[in-house]
Amino acid sequence: xxxxxxxxxxxxxxxxxxxxxxxxxxxxxxxxxxxxxxxxxxxxxxxxxxxxxxxxxxxxxxxxxxxxxxxxxxxxxxxxxxxxxxxxxxxxxxxxxxxxxxxxxxxxxxxxxxxxxxxxxxxxxxxxxxxxxxxxxxxxxxxxxxxxxxxxxxxxxxxxxxxxxxxxxxxxxxxxxxxxxxxxxxxxxxxxxxxxxxxxxxxxxxxxxxxxxxxxxxxxxxxxxxxxxxxxxxxxxxxxxxxxxxxxxxxxxxxxxxxxxxxxxxxxxxxxxxxxxxxxxxxxxxxxxxxxxxxxxxxxxxxxxxxxxxxxxxxxxxxxxxxxxxxxxxxxxxxxxxxxxxxxxxxxxxxxxxxxxxxxxxxxxxxxx
Numbered sequence: 001x002x003x004x005x006x007x008x009x010x011x012x013x014x015x016x017x018x019x020x021x022x023x024x025x026x027x028x029x030x031x032x033x034x035x036x037x038x039x040x041x042x043x044x045x046x047x048x049x050x051x052x053x054x055x056x057x058x059x060x061x062x063x064x065x066x067x068x069x070x071x072x073x074x075x076x077x078x079x080x081x082x083x084x085x086x087x088x089x090x091x092x093x094x095x096x097x098x099x100x101x102x103x104x105x106x107x108x109x110x111x112x113x114x115x116x117x118x119x120x121x122x123x124x125x126x127x128x129x130x131x132x133x134x135x136x137x138x139x140x141x142x143x144x145x146x147x148x149x150x151x152x153x154x155x156x157x158x159x160x161x162x163x164x165x166x167x168x169x170x171x172x173x174x175x176x177x178x179x180x181x182x183x184x185x186x187x188x189x190x191x192x193x194x195x196x197x198x199x200x201x202x203x204x205x206x207x208x209x210x211x212x213x214x215x216x217x218x219x220x221x222x223x224x225x226x227x228x229x230x231x232x233x234x235x236x237x238x239x240x241x242x243x244x245x246x247x248x249x250x251x252x253x254x255x256x257x258x259x260x261x262x263x264x265x266x267x268x269x270x271x272x273x274x275x276x277x278x279x280x281x282x283x284x285x286x287x288x289x290x291x292x293x294x295x296x297x298x299x300x301x302x303x304x305x306x307x308x309x310x311x312x313x314x315x316x317x318x319x320x321x322x323x324x325x326x327x328x329x330x331x332x333x334x335x336x337x338x339x340x341x342x343x344x345x346x347x348x349x350x351x352x353x354x355x356x357x358x359x360x361x362x363x364x365x366x367x368x369x
Contacts, residue, residue, distance in 0.1 A: 017037075019057075019060055019061075020037050020040050020041055020060075021037065022059075022060035022063045022064075023040045023056060023057050023060040024036075024037055024040045025060075025063075026056050026057075026060055026063075026093075027039075027043070043056075055085045056086075058086030059086045059089045059090050059093075061086075062086060062087065062090040063090070066090075066094075066222065067222070067226060067229075067230055067231070068232060069087075070090075070094065070218065070219065070222055070230040071230050071231055071232040071365075072232070073090070073091060073215075073218075074215055074219075074364055074365075075232075077208075077211050077215065082201060082204035082205075083204055084200060085192065085197075085200055085203065088203065089192045089193050091214065091218045092185070092188050092192050092193075092218075093221075094217075094220075094221035094222045094225070095117065095188055095189070095214060095217045095218045095221060096185030096186055096188070096189050096221065097185070097221030097222075097224055098185065098217040098218060098220035098222075098224065098367060098368070099114070099117070099182050099183070099184055099185035099221075100182050100185060101221070101224045101225075102224075103220060103224050103368075103369045105286055105287055105303075105368075105369060107290065107294075108220070108368045108369065109180070109217060109368045111172040111173065111178065111180065112172070112213070113216065113217055114180050114181055115169045115172040115173050116213035116214070117184050117188055117210075117213065117214065118165050118172075118184055118187075119165075119210060120188060120207055120210040120213075121139070121165070121187045121188045121191050122161075122162055122166075123207060123210070124188070124191040124192060124195055124197070124203065124206065124207070125161065125162075125195060126206070127195070127198060127206060128195045128197065129197065129198055130196050131158070132195060133156055135190065135191070135194060135195065136156050136158075137156060138187070138190060139161055139165075139191075140156070140161065140164065142181070142183035142186050142187050143164065143165070143168065143181055143183070143184075143187075168181060185217070212364075215364055215367075216363055216364065216367045216368050217367060217368065218230075218367065219365055219366055219367035220367025220368045220369055222367065223283060223366050223367055223369055229263070229282075229362075229365040229366050230364075230366075231261075231365045243256040243257045243258050243355060243358065244352050246269075247345055247349055248345075249341040249342070249348070250337065250338060250341035251270075251271065251338070251341070252269070252338060252342055252345055253269035253345075254266060254267070254268055254269070254345040254346070254349055256349060256355075259280060262361075263280060263281040263282055263362070264280065264281070264282050264285060264358060264362060265279070265280035265281075266278070266279050266280070266285055266349070267279075268342075270332070273332075277330070282362045282366050282369070283305075283366055283369040284305045286369050287303045287305050287306060287369075288305070288306060288323075288346075289350070291303060291323060292339075292342060292343045293343070295309075295323075296310075297310050297336075298310060304326075305325060306323050306324065306325055306326065307323070307324045307326065308321070308323040308324075309322050318335060318337075319335070319336040320334065320335060320336070321333070321334045321335075321336065322334075
């Protein structure tokens with residue numbers, strides 16, 4: 001018979017209770033069974049007895065200031081430093097959000113981002129020190145319904161997951177209509193948390209080639225959840241600098257600059273309408289550009305920042321394009337010709353060589369939005 005377990009009642013501070021709640025979130029994510037705060041406290045005591053710090057509790061500590069933690073992780077990557085296992089798991093939490101929740105541009109994340117994430121998950125799995133058959137079932141289950149044949153086998157061969165995932169990666173990179181594996185982020189998170197891995201150096205070396213895509217997915221998830229860029233507070237600038245010169249197309253003009261927070265701002269000038277139309281920050285501009293690409297005659301656009309629609313062609317006038325910014329209700333009406341000119345301005349501005357370093361940096365602090 002198993003020895004009877006003892007019950008211990010203790011009083012804890014509010015700070016410790018919040019810490020245990022964050023740890024519970026880390027441990028319970030991706031599990032079917034219920035995990036109580038008492039279970040987490042028991043785990044903490046057992047870890048102390050073994051004279052080791054459980055990495056799952058380190059993740060809870062990183063969550064106290066998620067923005068600062070994510071900015072520090074990005075800084076480590078830029079300086080070619082290894083991440084701790086807790087930092088990888090923390091990153092994976094936001095990657096999961098970035099995969100499963102929608103943002104300003106509804107066609108994101110891109111298929112290539114999912115392909116890279118799947119490759120990163122295989123890289124973690126390749127380090128496993130035991131068989132992990134139940135983990136393989138979990139991975140395949142999150143790739144259903146397209147790969148349910150492999151999951152229905154009574155016995156899962158160790159090669160099934162690598163073959164299945166490599167096949168999906170190939171489809172994502174070669175076929176435009178391949179459904180996106182939105183639960184791939186869950187697989188990456190669970191692999192980092194539950195796989196038996198040899199050491200942190202091997203893990204970091206395996207994952208570093210995927211880091212640019214992983215960071216963009218994580219900062220995308222951070223923006224969706226926190227509505228803040230993953231930028232350290234000390235990085236805020238105290239000046240404004242021009243970004244690109246005033247560009248023209250038809251009767252429309254566009255200019256841009258970097259504002260005091262290090263973000264991009266653009267100004268659309270419509271002199272015939274007597275309207276100056278500023279846009280910022282980067283996610284709003286990205287959604288506007290996505291609307292320009294996807295709003296077609298007879299269609300509508302429903303985004304987080306903008307609502308767009310068109311009028312039919314009438315005998316006394318041609319097609320008209322409308323867009324309204326939700327935050328201020330300002331509605332702009334353009335002719336079909338001006339709409340095309342606006343698309344030209346956007347393409348011309350965001351292809352400028354001097355803009356590329358700024359866009360590269362903004363894609364790291366906001367992610368794919």
